[in-house]
Amino acid sequence: MNLTAILRIAMRALARNKLRSALTMLGIIIGVGAVIAMVSVGQGAQQQAQDQIAAMGSNILFVGSGTVTRGGMRMGWGATKTLVYDDMTAILRECPAVRAAAPGSQSSAQVVFGNDNWATQINGTEPQYFDIRNWPFQEGGPFSQNDVEMAANVAVIGETVRKNLFGPTDPIGETIRVNNLPFKVVGVLASKGTSAAMGQDQDDVIVVPLTTLQKKITGQDWLRWIMVSAVSREASYAAQQQITGLLRDRHRIRPGQDDDFMVRNLADMAELADQQARLFTILLASIASISLLVGGIGIMNIMLVSVTERTREIGIRMAIGATEGDVQQQFLIESIVLSLIGGVIGILIGLVSSYMITHTLGWPVLVSTKAVITATIFSAAVGIFFGFYPARKAARLDPIDALRYE
Amino acid sequence: MATSFQPDVATPGTRTNAVIHTIDIHKYYELGETRVHALRGVSVQIAAGEFVAIMGASGSGKSTFMNILGCLDKPSGGEYLLDGIQVSKLSKNELAKIRNQKIGFVFQGFNLLSRTTALENVELPTLYAHVTRAEGQKRAQDSLQLVGLGDRVLHYPSQLSGGQQQRVAIARALVNQPSLLLADEPTGNLDSRTSIEIMDVLQKLNDKGLTIVLVTHEPDIANFAKRIIHFRDGKIRQDEAVRNRPVANEVLRQMPVLED
Numbered sequence: 001m002n003l004t005a006i007l008r009i010a011m012r013a014l015a016r017n018k019l020r021s022a023l024t025m026l027g028i029i030i031g032v033g034a035v036i037a038m039v040s041v042g043q044g045a046q047q048q049a050q051d052q053i054a055a056m057g058s059n060i061l062f063v064g065s066g067t068v069t070r071g072g073m074r075m076g077w078g079a080t081k082t083l084v085y086d087d088m089t090a091i092l093r094e095c096p097a098v099r100a101a102a103p104g105s106q107s108s109a110q111v112v113f114g115n116d117n118w119a120t121q122i123n124g125t126e127p128q129y130f131d132i133r134n135w136p137f138q139e140g141g142p143f144s145q146n147d148v149e150m151a152a153n154v155a156v157i158g159e160t161v162r163k164n165l166f167g168p169t170d171p172i173g174e175t176i177r178v179n180n181l182p183f184k185v186v187g188v189l190a191s192k193g194t195s196a197a198m199g200q201d202q203d204d205v206i207v208v209p210l211t212t213l214q215k216k217i218t219g220q221d222w223l224r225w226i227m228v229s230a231v232s233r234e235a236s237y238a239a240q241q242q243i244t245g246l247l248r249d250r251h252r253i254r255p256g257q258d259d260d261f262m263v264r265n266l267a268d269m270a271e272l273a274d275q276q277a278r279l280f281t282i283l284l285a286s287i288a289s290i291s292l293l294v295g296g297i298g299i300m301n302i303m304l305v306s307v308t309e310r311t312r313e314i315g316i317r318m319a320i321g322a323t324e325g326d327v328q329q330q331f332l333i334e335s336i337v338l339s340l341i342g343g344v345i346g347i348l349i350g351l352v353s354s355y356m357i358t359h360t361l362g363w364p365v366l367v368s369t370k371a372v373i374t375a376t377i378f379s380a381a382v383g384i385f386f387g388f389y390p391a392r393k394a395a396r397l398d399p400i401d402a403l404r405y406e
Numbered sequence: 407m408a409t410s411f412q413p414d415v416a417t418p419g420t421r422t423n424a425v426i427h428t429i430d431i432h433k434y435y436e437l438g439e440t441r442v443h444a445l446r447g448v449s450v451q452i453a454a455g456e457f458v459a460i461m462g463a464s465g466s467g468k469s470t471f472m473n474i475l476g477c478l479d480k481p482s483g484g485e486y487l488l489d490g491i492q493v494s495k496l497s498k499n500e501l502a503k504i505r506n507q508k509i510g511f512v513f514q515g516f517n518l519l520s521r522t523t524a525l526e527n528v529e530l531p532t533l534y535a536h537v538t539r540a541e542g543q544k545r546a547q548d549s550l551q552l553v554g555l556g557d558r559v560l561h562y563p564s565q566l567s568g569g570q571q572q573r574v575a576i577a578r579a580l581v582n583q584p585s586l587l588l589a590d591e592p593t594g595n596l597d598s599r600t601s602i603e604i605m606d607v608l609q610k611l612n613d614k615g616l617t618i619v620l621v622t623h624e625p626d627i628a629n630f631a632k633r634i635i636h637f638r639d640g641k642i643r644q645d646e647a648v649r650n651r652p653v654a655n656e657v658l659r660q661m662p663v664l665e666d
């Protein structure tokens with residue numbers, strides 16, 4: 001028998017029980033649709049995480065003041081006072097893998113403008129910080145090195161702060177009050193969104209000169225962090241080692257003793273976030289595959305019913321010259337057609353729903369061709385796998401018994 | 407009817423020129439502990455162009471014999487030569503090919519595929535004969551023409567009377583131009599007039615040279631054949647030529663047409 005004849009017979013057999021075929025297909029449709037949608041959502045999440053990390057600056061290292069143990073009580077990160085401005089200049093001077101560094105300290109403060117007020121994080125740093133973090137301005141610009149030297153009352157605000165304090169008003173040149181000190185707004189940062197690695201709103205921040213923060217707000221002269229950019233992404237591991245060695249040396253930490261600082265490599269974090277997103281994708285896909293499996297079992301079930309129902313037809317076909325192979329082929333093609341049609345519809349539904357889900361979440365829509373191809377092959381494989389036993393059963397029927405079957 | 411029927415002729419060099427040649431055929435069935443001896447040594451020769459009726463009570467072995475003749479079943483012992491081919495040596499696939507090419511089946515229950523047109527039903531054996539679709543359709547058309555249903559090709563079995571359905575089944579049996587037509591109680595489900603109509607079709611096909619073997623338990627029907635073989639207890643009890651063979655066409659003319 002040629003393929004078109006087989007396909008014609010299969011289509012007719014399926015058309016004979018339209019509702020039943022449709023319901024059987026539904027299992028595959030849901031399974032394939034779920035796989036496509038879930039993989040697309042997972043990959044969207046992965047892409048989102050990567051985008052955000054790229055937005056933070058690809059070759060950034062974060063040096064934070066470390067933990068300390070006081071009377072048996074471990075104080076957590078940021079508790080030490082040992083990270084100082086000179087550490088930063090030493091890093092710039094002595095670590096060849098480092099391109100730039102910005103010192104930083106932070107505090108939280110209630111910020112007031114007119115009748116509105118907003119609690120936010122206040123970062124003190126130097127102007128190269130914006131460059132290192134690759135953070136553009138939507139309005140105005142950074143404060144100057146001169147502002148740092150003068151400990152000037154100038155501030156750069158994040159998008160979340162702007163929205164909450166100013167609304168439609170143009171903030172540039174306006175004065176906000178931080179801990180009752182007036183600050184002139186010189187710039188508004190472009191929105192960076194929620195950090196995937198840190199899980200915090202990066203736009204909920206105001207940035208002021210380090211000296212201003214240290215002298216007028218916190219009264220501390222040590223640093224909470226140093227933001228370092230390596231000369232390249234590849235160099236960030238070397239930079240991490242150079243910084244660690246240098247700081248252990250400067251802080252006189254003996255071998256075997258714990259660091260009193262930490263160096264985080266964003267490339268590591270990117271990898272971690274990537275790994276988590278991939279795990280998430282696999283998890284979603286495996287849950288979805290279960291529904292595909294259930295769909296396949298549905299096909300097998302219906303094919304078995306079909307073989308029993310059509311025992312007489314099988315007998316007739318054998319009597320007029322169908323070989324075992326012909327009969328097996330016929331039922332196998334039927335189940336493959338069933339699962340492939342279901343697969344194609346499932347792909348369409350999966351595409352539509354993944355667009356809808358990612359759109360709702362505001363993630364990039366990532367329909368992977370790989371997932372579509374895999375789902376197609378998978379649904380055909382489901383048809384073959386779950387159609388094989390019923391087809392074999394049909395082919396093995398004894399023609400005499402089959403003809404006599406009532 | 408335009409198409410003439412050309413039966414295959416046994417190729418020279420084979421051991422016999424008979425279409426069917428059985429030598430001491432035995433058939434056993436194992437039913438649990440017991441062994442049923444359905445055929446106990448059946449030897450028969452049926453030449454090309456014969457029209458044979460096989461008669462016998464149920465359990466006489468006639469159906470088993472038909473199944474063996476039809477290559478649906480293999481004998482437990484003995485030899486069966488169909489057109490000179492030793493059937494017992496063939497594989498399952500070769501048997502399927504024989505059923506497809508050399509044998510046409512007609513059943514008591516018509517055994518047409520429902521929701522499939524007459525033409526497609528008749529076309530079915532050509533699908534397994536690996537001929538082109540166009541060729542298959544042409545053959546199916548001719549075959550339906552031959553049984554007088556040339557105008558009903560697109561009807562579904564449910565739209566046809568019993569007699570017409572059986573004609574479709576006969577057309578299907580003929581579509582691959584077999585050397586042998588096997589009819590298993592073809593009139594069993596039909597009223598007496600329609601039965602004779604079917605016998606008329608068979609007689610006409612036989613007149614064109616087709617070899618026919620018919621199983622029936624109705625003596626009236628068997629009389630339309632040229633030769634009757636009686637089975638009893640798995641053996642041939644009697645093998646006789648039919649004398650005063652009625653011509654179905656004439657019988658029909660004398661019958662009153664029944665009004666519903």
